[in-house]
Amino acid sequence: MSSIREQIESFGTWITRFDVEGVESGGTYDPSSDQRVCRFIAELRMYKLQSSNGDRPLRILECGSFEGAQTAMLAQAFPHAQIIAVDVRQDSIRKAKFLHSLRTITNIQYLQDDLDNPQFVFAETYDVIFCVGLLYHLRDPARFLARACAAAPFLWVWSLVCTEAEAVVSENGYRGRMLAETPDHPLSGIGSKSFIPTISSLADMLWNAGYQTIELLEKVMTTNGNGPALLLQAQRGSSSFRTT
Ligand SMILES: C[S@@+](CC[C@H](N)C(=O)[O-])C[C@H]1O[C@@H](n2cnc3c(N)ncnc32)[C@H](O)[C@@H]1O
Known part of the structure; x- marks a missing residue:
């Protein structure tokens, strides 16, 4: 041994x-003090407290779970929830499983799937989808968002967006730019390029996907010079799960 x-x-x-x-x-x-995760946890806790069926265990889908550090934060914050952690890379899933076994976390289910061409993940439904750092690695984010909206009423997203000045590509009416991916790198997308929409096109994508409430929570410049990034929450109905 x-x-x-x-x-x-x-x-x-x-x-x-x-x-x-x-x-x-x-x-x-x-990421233990990452506000993209901590804020989500705080909002979801409040929502659960105020919800009439708040005792029911949540099903939280995490898209692009990588080595499982953010997954562990979700699983430990919501020990009665079922966390479904999806990533396309088997190596990252293996690492995540090991990390979680070290911490004796047991409420995580792992799924290897390509979120651009999903086979399994959207065959099920969830209470909320947590999607931090994944959307801008997809070739077709609009198609992903449509599937996400059909699978869960709430969506939490952090993503890079394209500035209007850099928007040189138009696809299906959505403006943005291509991102050259490095598929050999574990943080990257798996295709040669992905599509990063402008804020306005991302809002249209969300709306066309079926989300009726879209709240922009934060816009920041990333420190690595990759451009602006947004934190947002979207919901199928007319009210928010956010309480503040
Ligand atoms: C930038 S990392 C973000 C990791 C983590 N969510 C975080 O913010 O620390 C992107 C993750 O998404 C995964 N990913 C990229 N393209 C994917 C795809 N098409 N389907 C599923 N996962 C994908 C990568 O393997 C990687 O783990």
């Missing part, structure tokens, strides 16, 4: 940082 350290090393290079027996391990990425 190999030691925990040997097991960690057997997965190759990690991007996520985590503690094992009090020792820092893995890479440098630590």
